[in-house]
Amino acid sequence: MTRRKLIGLGTAAAAGLVLPDALLTTGEALAKPAGATPGIGYFGRFGVTEKLIRDTLSAAMSRGGDFADIFFQHRVANSFGLEDGAVNRAFSAVQLGVGVRVVKGDQTGYGFTEDLSPASLKKAAETAAAIAEGPAQPLAKKFRVESKGASRYPVKVRWDEIAPAKKLPFLTGLNERVFSADSRVKKVNVYFADESSVVLIADSTGRMVEDFQPMTSLGLSCVAEANGKKEQNGYNVASRGDLAYYSQERLDRIVREAVSRTMILFDAEPAPAGEMPVVLGAGASGILLHEAIGHGMEADFNRKNVSIYSDKIGKPVAKPFVNIVDEGTLEGARGALNVDDEGNPVGKTMLVEKGVLTTYLHDTISAKHYKVKPTGNGRRESYQHTPMPRMRATYMLPGPHKKDEIIASVKKGLFCTNFSNGQVQIGAGDFTFYVKNGFLIEDGKLTKPIKDVNIIGNGPKVLEMIDMVADDLVIDEGGWTCGKDGQSVPVSQGIPTVRVSSITVGGRGAKG
């Protein structure tokens, strides 16, 4: 039983393995919607009809559930890996399946299957139905197909229409450039991944919505050797875009960042140990928000009364210039969505507004519990899982300070720029994030580079101690994956440069 809440980067440098598990193309071509049945479109090719959906939902509601939904998914994920100078491995994963959920109050029944036959769907529905005990409940008379509005996925040419060979130059090109950038480079690993997932969600209220969800990521890791020492680091990017996402500027940045983040480690020292001021650089430092407040604001923990934020809505939790947002509408972001995995529209949710705790992140069950509209945070890893409140892109709005002013304000402390992973305890509020690169701040100036240090704090305490926020918000482009209750979902995060007046740095050098 794991109730672990954590986040990590695809190329979590320390974990060693570069390739993600989900990989490459094949299977059913993810091409044109069949278009035969309005609303069903794509899944018509697998024999899915409105009658099949209606029969399944009827079976799901046959024992008195309040609500039922059905979630079809076809996901094709592909990737190529480069090692020792050659693109010499390809990976592909095809997932086709359907999950049926029945909700009774806050109780859930769930069944799923990879076999889309009527008999198999009926069995899954009956499994889910057993959560309730009562007379059958009716379905809506007609399905209404929900319009999703403008797509947030900037894809002109779909991944399944791109020949595999077109992707290879990205890998070989990056490899050559990293080796020529610095003679200390000894090993380079590159992966290129793309994914196309189509989902169809229909529920007992008559809602029906289909969404095509693309994803791509490119990551580079390098090992360098000098004077008998080895160092390793990397950089990766991810988006719901298409091939055009990989602009020359972005590819240049991948090379530059991977090399510089690795080479600086030769000069880096262990960080100090103990409490001190910590300045977090704009961008990936949004990991602080994900762990310190984001998870604790997921409404399932709050309706169960087990989050440290359970009784704090409407209360001041931070300085008045602190505004924290979770939104699914950032075009192309890894955490962007047209609809959530319950079919709810996705918008922008204020977690903290002018320092006051404002809104939890809801799925359908928690929204009903709190008698509010769902916020579009009901997400799931796949058809094998039930949805729950999850973050999308979590970030802090710009504040009144300047980056230089913030660094200059610290006599002795740390400036953190790159991160690999974090974790939180929902109820106690303690959280951590792991710093791959940073600098000491001495007398208001960045001095020695530091490396590999975990930082640990308590969510509400640290929010109160964010006492400076700059105007330089950056949404990080890295391939972040959030884990909760055994389910992984893609997310984004961002933040302007901020100062935390005091937090524990888990280093081993002398205290600053």
Added chain:
Amino acid sequence: MSKNPLLETAQNAIKIALAKGAKEAAARAYTVRDVEVRWRDGKVEKVQEATTKGLGLQLYADGRYSSVTTSDLRPEAVEKFIADSLAMTKVLTVDPFRSLPDPELYKGQAAIDLLLEDPKYADITAPARRQITRDLEAAARNVPGSSAILSVTTSFNDTLAESVRVHSNGFTGSRRDTSFWAGTEVSVKDSDGRRPEDYSFAGSRFFSSLPAITATGAEASRRALSRLGAKKGETAVLTMAVESRSAGRLMSTLLGPLSGASIQQKRSFLEGKTGTQIGSPLLTISDDPLIPKGFGSRLFDGEGLAAKVLPVFDQGVLKNYFIDTYYGKKLKAAPTTGGVSNLSWKLGTKGQEELLLDMKDGILVTGFLGGNSNGTTGDFSLGVQGFRVRGGAIGEPVSEMNISGNHLEFWKRLAAVGNDPYPYSTLRTPTLVFEGVQFAGL
């Protein structure tokens, strides 16, 4: 007798792959039946039940390699999937190190019954599952101090997994196993508004050998209640005891750097270190795939190699890496096995209580939070919580602290190993005591 459908699926996939131009192929077909009941504060929260299935393939074509999986097992879909996979494989660069394992290594499987399947698996009923989750909650609430409990969530989960592996160069293997897990999570209210949580769980291959359910439920409450009033301690260098359950987190940070891939890709601080002293003489560990009823036990590994005991550390000296066929060829080394099965530790003679008496002063770590370990350099930094130990007795709870160090120094300071291997993890760590550990806190 009808043919095993999984064997048929795997053999058919191999046949298609070879017919479409693969030189060699490996296929694994599987089904997993999994039922989970979750119970919270007096009623069922969730029931999930499903049988999932899938097919995984490793394709070797024209000297090129790919690894693919699908859950779409319709015959026409499998055919197209393999054709598309081979088309993709052909755009790759030739990799001379890729091939199926040497068939000689398939030979010599241990002739023992690992006792991985409970013949009575199918007897468990839905009401019985619910009763277990209900009993766990009752036990969790029946402890001193239970008025501070905010919420209790319990779960029971049973799984039957079946798989068949077929290689085109002469390997066929199958396995069936069952497992049963019971878990409890408890949140308690602290006076300062914090809601500390902790959990307990127990698992077994056989339903009848699950430990007394009530013991695991009450353990979760005791652990959560013991967190009340936890405070950050001083930054200091101290002796650290790590309870057996939590010590797996420390051990897990060594596994990446022990892999053939990490060694060959220069991402391991253990590169070139076989035969050298890495840990204190108390560190003796082997990988033991043949432990009856073990969660990691197996007769053959993920590549079909006959499973054998593999010494990893002997009195602190590094003996072997985990090397699969591919990285074995790249490293010009004999393959051992590509991954950990069960770890078997040379145990000490004392349990945690006695070890704390010997330790006298320090911190007992009962949980890790986040952090990471740099496998290339051996530097690590991990969040911890636990208890201050004074005069050999457990004192006040501490939280929001961190430990850091470098593995090449850290394991040499291993000062004691307990007699209490943790049974619910494949790493089977006993209580471990380390001297001179850097703690960060206040």
